[in-house]
Amino acid sequence: MEKNEDVRIGLVLGAGGVRGLAHLGVLEVLEAAEIPVCCIAGSSAGALVGALYADGHSPREIFALYRRTDVKQFLDFRPSRYGLLRGTKILKALTEVFGDRDLADFPLPVFIAATDLKSGELVVFREGPAPLLLRASIALPGLLEPVFYGRYVLVDGGVVARLPAEALREESVDLVIGVDVSPAPPVRNIRHVYDVLVRTMEISGHHLIRCKNRDVDVLIQPNLNGVRSTLFVEDPERLLEGGREAALRALPVIRKKIKKIKALRR
Numbered sequence: 477m478e479k480n481e482d483v484r485i486g487l488v489l490g491a492g493g494v495r496g497l498a499h500l501g502v503l504e505v506l507e508a509a510e511i512p513v514c515c516i517a518g519s520s521a522g523a524l525v526g527a528l529y530a531d532g533h534s535p536r537e538i539f540a541l542y543r544r545t546d547v548k549q550f551l552d553f554r555p556s557r558y559g560l561l562r563g564t565k566i567l568k569a570l571t572e573v574f575g576d577r578d579l580a581d582f583p584l585p586v587f588i589a590a591t592d593l594k595s596g597e598l599v600v601f602r603e604g605p606a607p608l609l610l611r612a613s614i615a616l617p618g619l620l621e622p623v624f625y626g627r628y629v630l631v632d633g634g635v636v637a638r639l640p641a642e643a644l645r646e647e648s649v650d651l652v653i654g655v656d657v658s659p660a661p662p663v664r665n666i667r668h669v670y671d672v673l674v675r676t677m678e679i680s681g682h683h684l685i686r687c688k689n690r691d692v693d694v695l696i697q698p699n700l701n702g703v704r705s706t707l708f709v710e711d712p713e714r715l716l717e718g719g720r721e722a723a724l725r726a727l728p729v730i731r732k733k734i735k736k737i738k739a740l741r742r
Contacts, residue, residue: 482738483650483651483734483737483738484514484647484648484649484650484651485511485512485513485514485649485650485651485652485653485734486513486514486515486516486517486644486647486649486651486652486653487506487513487515487516487517487526487652487653487654487655488516488517488518488522488639488640488641488643488644488652488653488654488655488692489516489517489518489519489521489522489523489525489526489655490518490519490521490522490634490638490639490654490655490656490657490658491519491520491521491522491632491633491634491638491639491657491658492520492521492522492634492638492657492658493520493521494521494712494715495521495657495658495698495700495715496520496521496522496524496525496657497525497539497542497712497715497716497719498655498657498698498700498715498716498718498719498722499521499522499525499526499655499657499719500525500535500536500538500539500715500716500719501535501698501715501716501717501718501719501720501721501722501723502655502696502698502719502720502722502723503525503529503535503719504535504536504716504719504720504723505719505720505723505724505727506653506723507535509727509730509731511727511730511731511734513584513653514584514585514647514649515584515585515586515587515644515647515649516529516530516584516585516586516587517586517587517588517589517600517640517641517643517644518586518587518588518589518613518633518640519589519613519632519633519634519637519638519639519640520613520614520616520632520633520634520638521614521657522639522655522657523588523589523610523613523614523633524610524613524614525538526586526588527574527579527582527586527588527606527610528541528573529584530582530583530584530585530586531574531577531582531583531584531586531606532582532583532584535716539712539716541573542712543712545569549565550563550565550566550569556621558621558622559615559617559618559619559620559621559622560618560619560620561619561620561621562621563611563615563620563621563623566611566614566620567607567608567611570606570607570610570611571607573607574606574607574610575607576605576607577605577606577607578603578604578605578606579601579602579603579604579605579606579609580602580603580604582606585602585647586602587600587601587602587640587643587644588600588601588609588610588612588613588633589601589613589633589636589637589640589643590609590612590613590615590623590628590630590631590632590633591630591631591632591633591634591635591636592628592629592630593617593622593629593630593631594627594628594629596636597636598633598636598637598640598642599628599630600640600642600643604625608623608625609623609625609630611623612625612630612631613630613632613633614632615630615631615632616631616632617631617632617635620632634658638656638658639654639655639656639658639691639692641654641691641692642691650737651693651694651730651733651734651737652691652692652693652694653692653693653694653696653726653730654691654692654694654695654696655696655697655698655719655722656695656696656697657697657698657700657719693733694726694729694730694733696719696722696723696726697722698715698718698719698721698722699718699721699722700715700718
């Protein structure tokens, strides 16, 4: 099989709570197809998966980490003036995984997207403390306290960019592949404040994705109907399979675009 190392491919992993496990299925397919990525950008769950992968963890290792992690332990409900959860336990867990690593030291360049509440703009980090910036990128407004970092007050990157493809604009990539795991808005019961917060993000994210599709060259959208953008899922393997299936469907398009890029260079 022809190698593709000479084509610079950027991968953008979107927000979506536990649905972000589908990113792992996509990564597995890209690896098996020998389609290497030169850099990764991500928001929220996509930032977390992207950072783990960029730090050298395989998709299966990341999945195993999720399976052995009791997510409920992070629900430290101690409401403050900024959110229902302080996020101290989440930051501790991220520090246990990444230590005091700086994003700039990761083997693969990774770009973490967060939203600055002060400016209302997307902020993309290529360097800085990995645990703290990942904690910022997953900070669902109202639920998890913002992260105060320098001049920024940071919350979930998905507020502004569910699929932060613009993070790779200056990276001289030839092809941008985006993975959208945000759900199309279904009608369902709204039972408590968490549903309100998540539902708000889902709706806004759905419309943002529709506007931002032009920022990627290939858009992969796993069929994950029925799985909410929450922290929990009964059958996580189903999400991996959804990612695999969507990536396999996209492979012919990806290969065609790679071939075209190579032809234009001759």
